[in-house]
Amino acid sequence: VSMEENKALIRRFIEEVLNQKNLDAIDDICSPDFVEHDPVPGQGPGAAGLKQFFAQHFFPAFPDLHWVVEEMVAEGEYVMARSMWIGTHQEPFLGIPPTNKRVTVAAWTIDHIIDGKLTDSRIIMDALGLLQQLGVVPPPGQPR
Amino acid sequence: VKRTRPLPPIYSAHFAGVPGQMCREDFKQFMAAFIAAFPDQQHTVEELIAEGDKVMPRLVIRGTHQGAFNGIPPTDKSVMITAINILRIEHGKIVEHYTHTLPAPCSLITRRC
Numbered sequence: 001v002s003m004e005e006n007k008a009l010i011r012r013f014i015e016e017v018l019n020q021k022n023l024d025a026i027d028d029i030c031s032p033d034f035v036e037h038d039p040v041p042g043q044g045p046g047a048a049g050l051k052q053f054f055a056q057h058f059f060p061a062f063p064d065l066h067w068v069v070e071e072m073v074a075e076g077e078y079v080m081a082r083s084m085w086i087g088t089h090q091e092p093f094l095g096i097p098p099t100n101k102r103v104t105v106a107a108w109t110i111d112h113i114i115d116g117k118l119t120d121s122r123i124i125m126d127a128l129g130l131l132q133q134l135g136v137v138p139p140p141g142q143p144r
Numbered sequence: 145v146k147r148t149r150p151l152p153p154i155y156s157a158h159f160a161g162v163p164g165q166m167c168r169e170d171f172k173q174f175m176a177a178f179i180a181a182f183p184d185q186q187h188t189v190e191e192l193i194a195e196g197d198k199v200m201p202r203l204v205i206r207g208t209h210q211g212a213f214n215g216i217p218p219t220d221k222s223v224m225i226t227a228i229n230i231l232r233i234e235h236g237k238i239v240e241h242y243t244h245t246l247p248a249p250c251s252l253i254t255r256r257c
Contacts (some may be wrong), residue, residue: 073194073195073198074193075195082242105161125246127246134202
C-alpha cells in the first residue's frame with residue numbers, strides 16, 4: 001500500500017464520515033480494534049466507541065460540521081494532516097449547553113495505517129480555543 | 145556570466161488557530177518570553193514524519209512555571225505541552241514553520257512583521 005493510498009484513505013474518512021456523516025464508512029476504513037491515543041472525554045474504545053462518539057455527541061452538537069484539510073504529510077505507514085473544522089453548536093457538548101455559536105477549531109491528526117485500515121490515531125485539537133469561542137473560558141490575557 | 149545564488153531563506157511561523165504569521169524576530173521574542181516563563185523547559189521528539197521538503201515532529205515539552213505566563217503569575221507547577229510542527233526546508237534552512245500546541249500559548253504570540 002503506497003503513501004498516496006494511505007492519504008486517500010484519510011481523505012475518505014474526512015469526506016465520508018466527517019462531512020457526509022456516513023457512520024457505516026467507519027467499518028470500511030478503521031480496523032475494529034482502532035485506538036485513539038488522545039480520546040475525547042467519554043469516548044469508548046475501538047471503532048464502535050468512535051462511531052458512538054460521533055453519533056451521540058459530536059454530530060448532534062455540530063450538525064453542520066465541516067472538516068477541511070489544509071496540508072498532509074505522509075511517510076511509511078503514517079499520515080499527518082493539518083486541518084480545521086467549522087460548526088455551529090446546537091446541542092450540549094462536553095457538558096456545555098448549546099450556545100448557537102459558530103466555531104473554527106484547529107485539529108491536527110497523526111494516523112497510522114496498516115494494510116489499508118486505520119489502526120490508530122492521535123488528534124491534537126485546540127480544545128481551549130473551542131471553549132473560548134463557546135464563551136465558557138475567558139479569552140487569553142483576561143482575568144477569570 | 146552572472147552567477148545566481150539562492151536567495152536567503154525568509155522564515156515565517158504560523159500558530160494554528162491564530163491568524164497571520166510571525167517573522168524570525170517575532171518568533172525569537174516569543175521563544176524568549178516562553179523560556180522566561182518556563183526556564184527549565186525540555187523538548188523531546190516523540191515521533192517524526194518526513195515527506196519531500198517537509199518534516200513533521202511531534203514534541204512533548206515539559207517545564208516548571210517560574211515566570212509570568214498568559215498574565216498568570218508563577219505557580220511553580222510542572223506542565224506538559226504537546227506540540228506538532230510542520231517545517232518546510234529549503235536549501236538546508238527552515239523557511240516555513242506551522243505549529244499547533246496543546247494548550248496554545250496564546251498571549252505570548254505577538255507580531256511586528
